Amino acid sequence: xxxxxxxxxxxxxxxKASKLKKSKVTFTKADIFTVxxxxxxxxxxxxxxxxxxxxxxxxxxxxxxxxxxxGTYSMKVKVTAAGNTxxxxxxxxxxxxxxxx
Numbered sequence: 001x002x003x004x005x006x007x008x009x010x011x012x013x014x015x016k017a018s019k020l021k022k023s024k025v026t027f028t029k030a031d032i033f034t035v036x037x038x039x040x041x042x043x044x045x046x047x048x049x050x051x052x053x054x055x056x057x058x059x060x061x062x063x064x065x066x067x068x069x070x071g072t073y074s075m076k077v078k079v080t081a082a083g084n085t086x087x088x089x090x091x092x093x094x095x096x097x098x099x100x101x
C-alpha cells in the first residue's frame with residue numbers, strides 16, 4: 001500500500017470571554033482544520049493540552065469550556081486518516097490554539 005498523502009493544517013481561532021461566561025463555545029472542523037488528500041475516514045484525538053478544550057472524535061468540533069478566562073489555550077490533536085485499499089493508515093499531529101479575548 002502507498003503512503004497516506006493527507007496534509008493537515010490549523011488556524012488559530014478566537015472566542016469572546018463574555019460569551020464564555022454564559023455557555024461553552026464550539027468551533028466547527030471547517031473553522032480550524034484544513035485536511036486535504038485524506039484517504040479513508042478522518043478522526044481526531046486530543047493528545048495533550050488545556051483542560052478547557054475538547055474535540056469531537058469524528059466531527060472535529062472544538063469546544064471551549066464555559067467559564068474559560070482570557071488567554072491563549074492550546075492542545076495537540078492527532079489527525080488520523082483510516083486509509084483504504086490503495087493507501088495505508090496515516091496520521092499527523094497538529095497544535096490547535098484558541099485565543100479567549
